Amino acid sequence: MKLPITMTVNGETWPLDVEPNDVLLDVIRTRVGAKGAKIGCERGDCGTCTVLFDGRSIRSCLMLAVEADGHEIITVEGIPENGVLSNLQDLFISHNSFQCGFCAPGIVLGAHELLRDNPNPSRHDVQHALAGNLCRCTGYEPIIDAVLAAAEEARS
Amino acid sequence: MTITRRPFETDAAAEELAFVGKSPARIDGLEKVSGAARYVDDFDFGPDLLFAEIVESPHAHALIKRIDTAKAEAVPGVVKVVTGADFPFGFGLYMKDRYVFAQHRVRFVGEQVAAVVARDEGAAKRAAKLVEVEYEVLKPVFDPVFAATDDAPLLHPDLADYPHVPWFFPHEGTNIAHWRKTRKGDVEEGFAEADLVLEDTYEVPRYAHCAIEPHVVVSLYDRAGRLTMWSASQSPYTQRHVIAEALAPLGLTHQQIRVITPYVGGGFGGKAGVSMEIMGAALATAVQGHPVKLRFSREQEFYNTYQRQGLKARIKVGVKSDGTILAVEHTMHWDAGAYVEYGANVVNAAGLSASGPYRVPNIKIDALCVYTNLPPGGPYRGFGYSEFNFGLESHMDRIARRLGMDPVAFRRKNAIVEGDTLAYGEKMNPSGLLECIDKVAAAIDWGTKETSDDRHKVVGKGFALMWKAPAMPPNASSSSFLKFNEDGSINVTVSGMELGQGYLTVMAQIVAEVLSVPPEKIRIETPDTDRNPYEWQTVASHVTWGCGQAVEAAAIEAREKIFEVVHRVHGFEEDSLFLRNEAVHCATDPDFELPLRDFVIAGLETDDGSYRGGPIVGSGMFMPEFTSARSDPETSQGGHPNVHYTVGAAGVVLEIDRQTGKMHIRKTALAVDAGKAINPDLVIGQIVGGLVQGLATVLYEDMRWGEDGRLLNPTFTDYKIPTSLDIPEEIVAIIVEVPQPDGPFGARGVGEHTMIPAAPMIANAVEDALGIRITSMPVTAEKVALSLWEGEA
Numbered sequence: 001m002k003l004p005i006t007m008t009v010n011g012e013t014w015p016l017d018v019e020p021n022d023v024l025l026d027v028i029r030t031r032v033g034a035k036g037a038k039i040g041c042e043r044g045d046c047g048t049c050t051v052l053f054d055g056r057s058i059r060s061c062l063m064l065a066v067e068a069d070g071h072e073i074i075t076v077e078g079i080p081e082n083g084v085l086s087n088l089q090d091l092f093i094s095h096n097s098f099q100c101g102f103c104a105p106g107i108v109l110g111a112h113e114l115l116r117d118n119p120n121p122s123r124h125d126v127q128h129a130l131a132g133n134l135c136r137c138t139g140y141e142p143i144i145d146a147v148l149a150a151a152e153e154a155r156s
Numbered sequence: 157m158t159i160t161r162r163p164f165e166t167d168a169a170a171e172e173l174a175f176v177g178k179s180p181a182r183i184d185g186l187e188k189v190s191g192a193a194r195y196v197d198d199f200d201f202g203p204d205l206l207f208a209e210i211v212e213s214p215h216a217h218a219l220i221k222r223i224d225t226a227k228a229e230a231v232p233g234v235v236k237v238v239t240g241a242d243f244p245f246g247f248g249l250y251m252k253d254r255y256v257f258a259q260h261r262v263r264f265v266g267e268q269v270a271a272v273v274a275r276d277e278g279a280a281k282r283a284a285k286l287v288e289v290e291y292e293v294l295k296p297v298f299d300p301v302f303a304a305t306d307d308a309p310l311l312h313p314d315l316a317d318y319p320h321v322p323w324f325f326p327h328e329g330t331n332i333a334h335w336r337k338t339r340k341g342d343v344e345e346g347f348a349e350a351d352l353v354l355e356d357t358y359e360v361p362r363y364a365h366c367a368i369e370p371h372v373v374v375s376l377y378d379r380a381g382r383l384t385m386w387s388a389s390q391s392p393y394t395q396r397h398v399i400a401e402a403l404a405p406l407g408l409t410h411q412q413i414r415v416i417t418p419y420v421g422g423g424f425g426g427k428a429g430v431s432m433e434i435m436g437a438a439l440a441t442a443v444q445g446h447p448v449k450l451r452f453s454r455e456q457e458f459y460n461t462y463q464r465q466g467l468k469a470r471i472k473v474g475v476k477s478d479g480t481i482l483a484v485e486h487t488m489h490w491d492a493g494a495y496v497e498y499g500a501n502v503v504n505a506a507g508l509s510a511s512g513p514y515r516v517p518n519i520k521i522d523a524l525c526v527y528t529n530l531p532p533g534g535p536y537r538g539f540g541y542s543e544f545n546f547g548l549e550s551h552m553d554r555i556a557r558r559l560g561m562d563p564v565a566f567r568r569k570n571a572i573v574e575g576d577t578l579a580y581g582e583k584m585n586p587s588g589l590l591e592c593i594d595k596v597a598a599a600i601d602w603g604t605k606e607t608s609d610d611r612h613k614v615v616g617k618g619f620a621l622m623w624k625a626p627a628m629p630p631n632a633s634s635s636s637f638l639k640f641n642e643d644g645s646i647n648v649t650v651s652g653m654e655l656g657q658g659y660l661t662v663m664a665q666i667v668a669e670v671l672s673v674p675p676e677k678i679r680i681e682t683p684d685t686d687r688n689p690y691e692w693q694t695v696a697s698h699v700t701w702g703c704g705q706a707v708e709a710a711a712i713e714a715r716e717k718i719f720e721v722v723h724r725v726h727g728f729e730e731d732s733l734f735l736r737n738e739a740v741h742c743a744t745d746p747d748f749e750l751p752l753r754d755f756v757i758a759g760l761e762t763d764d765g766s767y768r769g770g771p772i773v774g775s776g777m778f779m780p781e782f783t784s785a786r787s788d789p790e791t792s793q794g795g796h797p798n799v800h801y802t803v804g805a806a807g808v809v810l811e812i813d814r815q816t817g818k819m820h821i822r823k824t825a826l827a828v829d830a831g832k833a834i835n836p837d838l839v840i841g842q843i844v845g846g847l848v849q850g851l852a853t854v855l856y857e858d859m860r861w862g863e864d865g866r867l868l869n870p871t872f873t874d875y876k877i878p879t880s881l882d883i884p885e886e887i888v889a890i891i892v893e894v895p896q897p898d899g900p901f902g903a904r905g906v907g908e909h910t911m912i913p914a915a916p917m918i919a920n921a922v923e924d925a926l927g928i929r930i931t932s933m934p935v936t937a938e939k940v941a942l943s944l945w946e947g948e949a
Contacts, residue, residue, distance in 0.1 A: 099656025
């Protein structure tokens with residue numbers, strides 16, 4: 001039994017027919033084609049499937065697609081404005097805040113949310129905000145440094 | 157091959173390097189932060205894509221009596237169900253002891269018995285549950301020490317028939333798949349002369365790599381009989397080779413197999429060699445014309461890919477009262493798991509080097525690779541050295557304390573230096589170990605006691621050395637193609653993998669240095685075995701050193717062609733020409749400047765209107781021709797198994813809560829001798845990331861097993877890898893540069909080494925703080941607290 005839904009992904013409207021048990025992550029990846037959200041654990045542990053859902057970061061592997069009906073989704077592909085990377089993304093490059101890159105989309109989204117809500121985060125605030133996004137390569141230090149640098153640049 | 161450098165170039169290189177030793181932005185950065193980077197699972201394969209699901213053994217050791225696939229085949233959407241009978245093929249990298257699907261016997265919980273291919277994942281999963289397998293359960297064995305005895309059940313009755321590399325020594329009729337013996341001097345004499353002999357045992361459990369990207373492979377056996385695989389792998393060529401060997405009975409050849417490896421989401425050794433990918437290849441041949449995807453769940457990622465092997469080690473060290481080490485005896489029983497086709501080489505590497513980075517006149521090492529009924533062991537960042545270093549560096553600390561010597565002074569006194577004789581008879585390479593020791597000791601203010609304002613907390617300091625050599629077959633080689641484009645930019649193809657370490661950027665910097673073209677104008681393609689030239693594997697921390705030499709050679713060949721054509725048209729002697737800022741210059745004519753973009757494709761026009769030259773291309777290859785794995789099987793003397801060692805030291809300032817055992821790292825420092833840091837920021841990335849991964853193995857992680865051999869914690873909920881909250885307060889990354897004479901610009905590998913000293917330095921800091929010695933990993937808060945309570949009781 002297919003159910004009609006309409007969601008917005010990165011500003012584009014997507015009317016879709018989905019099964020009641022279709023997972024949002026799979027629909028975003030295979031039907032919409034936004035591949036920035038990754039499959040890492042399928043149980044909400046690793047955060048590599050992070051998307052912004054009406055502006056809040058969520059684990060899209062733990063949400064059904066039907067729950068996204070009428071809602072707005074942002075993936076990492078939707079972060080740049082007019083094709084220009086956010087300052088945070090630039091700082092991720094200059095700080096080597098990724099290695100394999102697999103966790104980077106989810107962490108960029110989590111950090112984006114943090115900086116929007118808290119322009120003056122402490123080091124611990126950053127660590128706490130990203131504690132649900134696992135990275136096995138970097139040891140997190142360069143990620144935290146980049147987020148703090150982005151906050152500082154936004155303030156000055 | 158040896159790369160010949162022009163005399164003036166060597167001088168210039170020493171004086172001014174334009175791109176090497178700098179830290180330009182990673183060339184994969186934009187793709188990775190924008191979401192543009194594509195990993196295997198991100199490619200679309202069209203409406204005829206099929207999905208595979210594996211049927212797994214619930215038993216650690218059993219005979220397969222019967223398999224009934226009828227109910228599974230009846231599930232709507234199911235295209236094919238296969239079993240071991242369809243693919244009765246063995247495979248393996250260093251020893252062919254493994255099977256595509258189980259043949260009559262299963263040897264670990266989770267082993268693949270059959271597989272279902274269906275049009276959607278749901279149908280495949282449902283049908284896999286309906287495959288009926290009847291087993292005759294056998295007695296399993298999990299302890300490697302017992303498994304090595306004659307009383308243990310025999311897991312591989314056919315051991316003697318398995319083809320293997322000549323440097324393995326299987327013991328027929330036992331579970332000992334390989335026994336590496338290294339003998340130097342006479343340890344008994346050493347112990348007799350010693351003023352102090354200390355002997356103890358150490359235990360290291362199994363660990364999981366936990367790359368965030370699970371293993372995934374998409375395979376298409378097309379209607380023309382070509383097999384194309386898109387694989388999340390560190391080893392495209394090794395995959396092609398092992399699969400071609402194993403599936404040769406199906407008519408597949410190297411020529412007919414193509415392995416494409418886009419960006420990979422972390423490897424750490426777990427995606428080296430061939431594991432689940434061989435199933436993908438086999439299944440594709442069963443559904444010709446359809447691409448078939450096999451993606452492991454996180455649970456499968458834990459229990460049916462390579463794991464870091466467990467270790468039970470007995471260490472005996474004898475010293476003089478002045479601290480001089482006289483003898484080291486190290487006996488290691490490795491829990492290598494059900495199949496050791498890769499893991500036996502981990503054991504081999506440890507068996508050659510488990511005396512550590514010390515000058516030791518008398519050495520006896522026994523490294524036993526023992527079959528057990530746990531999942532196949534294999535390569536994991538550190539390749540045996542992380543495992544044995546826990547015991548060895550714990551033991552060295554205890555010896556120093558018993559002697560009343562400062563543990564750092566003890567290590568400094570015995571630290572191996574260039575020219576010292578290694579355990580297997582070769583000489584030690586140039587090494588900055590002493591500099592590493594001194595810089596780390598200074599960084600953590602070694603010798604100064606720290607305290608806490610909290611009366612429940614104490615602070616200890618710990619120190620550990622590390623070393624590691626690449627474990628490579630003597631003919632492990634690399635190669636590279638290079639071509640110019642019309643705008644003077646360059647494309648390079650190699651088949652090393654960008655695992656995250658920054659390999660592509662480092663290769664670009666090497667090319668940039670030789671050809672004076674900045675890294676951002678150099679594009680390096682990820683591997684495709686139809687197009688990119690050969691690389692053994694991206695393992696062993698060898699690609700900067702080995703593939704770097706191949707890439708340097710390709711760039712030098714292109715430069716020779718550039719100079720040759722300029723010489724032909726302009727008449728300058730080739731020796732007088734050099735490259736700077738993307739142009740050819742001449743030492744004898746300061747006014748001469750010829751931009752590369754003007755002629756690297758178009759050629760140079762002569763006076764009569766004809767042209768000389770043509771598209772500039774280069775190729776390079778590298779093989780460590782000075783190595784040999786042949787040696788005396790009873791002593792390991794006579795060969796040259798390792799190319800060189802990379803060394804380093806690490807230290808920690810550890811705060812411990814006496815009530816809970818909870819540990820907090822105030823500061824940690826690690827120094828590694830990179831030879832030459834081609835990109836210092838990337839080396840620092842390896843230090844920080846590797847150290848945190850190493851600290852995780854000692855503070856947080858370990859695999860827990862049920863009595864039936866089932867993994868109890870195959871999720872990130874129960875197998876705790878560090879989050880952003882679980883990192884040291886401060887990490888000091890120190891780069892030491894004592895050049896490796898044959899490395900590109902003096903570089904040697906550092907990728908694995910940075911996790912090797914983490915575990916013993918924590919155990920040593922715990923003893924420093926509390927006076928208790930923990931001899932089994934992990935050193936968790938729980939274990940520390942329990943040890944304290946036992947001591948007080």
